[in-house]
Amino acid sequence: MEDMMEQLGTFAPLIFSAAKALVVLIVGWMAAGIVSRTVRRRVNATPRIDPTLGNFFASMVKWAILAIVLVAVMGIFGIPATSLVAILGAASLAIGLALQGTLSDLSAGVMLIIFRPYKLGQFVDIGGTAGTVKDISMFTTELATPDNVQIIVPNGQAWGTVITNYSAHDTRRVDLVFGIDYGDSSDAAMQVIMDLASADERVLGDPAPWIRVTNLGDSSVDITARLWCQAADYWDLKFDLTKQVKEAFDTKGISIPYPHTVEIHKTA
Template identity: 40%
Template sequence: MEQASSFVVATRAALAQLTAIAVQYSFSVVGAIVLLVIGWVVAGLISRWAHNGLLRIHGIDATLAQFFSNAIRYALLILVIVMVLGQFGVQTASVLAALGAAGLAIGLALQGTLQNIAAGIMLLVLRPFRVGESIETGSISGTIVDVGLFATELRTSDGVYRLAPNSTLWNVPITNYSRLRTRRHEITITIGSDDDLDEAQAKLIRIAEADDRIVKDPPPSTYVADFDAGSVKISLRYWSISSDWWQTSRDLTKAVKLAFDKKPEVPDPQAIQA
């Protein structure tokens, strides 16, 4: 009987303790759920607000705005999770220390990837090139298709797709052929030393002025580039719109070649006598 009584007393005590624990933690669970829901909603609202605000800033790329807004959202969610753990008596200081150590380990493991992200952010902020522009570096050239956080997509002049890590574009000089509105080109021809120098220069100017794609300011110009005992080199210098530079340079080179290939017409002696 005594053993039965002791068992009943112990059982009642255990049930009372479990009830107290259940009541205590039920409030913690409810509070954690409420905190998670509110934190999730608030993080989403702040993320959208930050995204829309960044897009209104001149020069901020949409990709960069999305990256920063997502970073803010995830940082707020991590803070909410730490607060939820605190509801259950977990030491938040040790959790933050563990998160810091994990972040350091991940950063060391993904050092190359993080370098590309940092380079991508700088490329999106400083904008040395944009989508549709033609660029060239020491080993990469082509037209920009897309600029991402990790890599940049290009299309080469012969129609080949190329993916370049952002770090390879950030640490080298970049030549942007499309950024400025106009671009200069020169065509050099060689004439005989006995040919009319002034007439040759005037002919080059007329050929350039006849093409509407060549800008009027600054106007086309010519100069004597070099000469020797039997020949003279004359250069035509002109400016055209950057988007038309390639086709204009090809067409004008052909026009100059055809113009200086023409031989003066020799009068027909029979026609003169007639």
């Protein structure tokens, strides 16, 4: 019994330190979350600051607090901060090799925030992956596809590939191609398209609508319409005008041919 009490007394400081370290970790983790959310909320509430910066700064603050908590925990076990720095310095090469992908994502995240090729809420294509930007953290970019599927892209991959930003400009050009039969009047078809485009308030007058015959296909005369609109109206205008032109062609007796083959018989 005395031996047990003696052993318990020996391990008591270690148990106390472990319990103290656990409390510090829990409190530090909760504090990091609270401060991070506060920073995000304060930054996003400032109209002059882009919301993208709010998320990134919140992520930086969270990881900085967790780093301080780690140093505090080491101090509880009697490891001085100077010794911790020395250990990290000696192991920097191994850590760098093991976490080179993570460090690359971190540095790429900084570059994304500085140059900002995309922002929160914009629709982008990152290396063939398209979606709306939901979050940009220190290490990853979160996208949501049109069917609301979450996609996490490492910042290193995002920065190192081609980025297509469909929301970078206020206006976009809608390109529509309509094929009509060779026996129909191309001028009449172009006038139908022009009338519908002029009547739609979403179509901008500057640049003016551009409608031309652009191709003589195997089965149709192709007419291309290039119309400018606000970026937010792009898809609705594209779909609505396609339907309206089809219905107007039907009313005017302008046919939209399907691919077919004409057989010609020649007499000897």
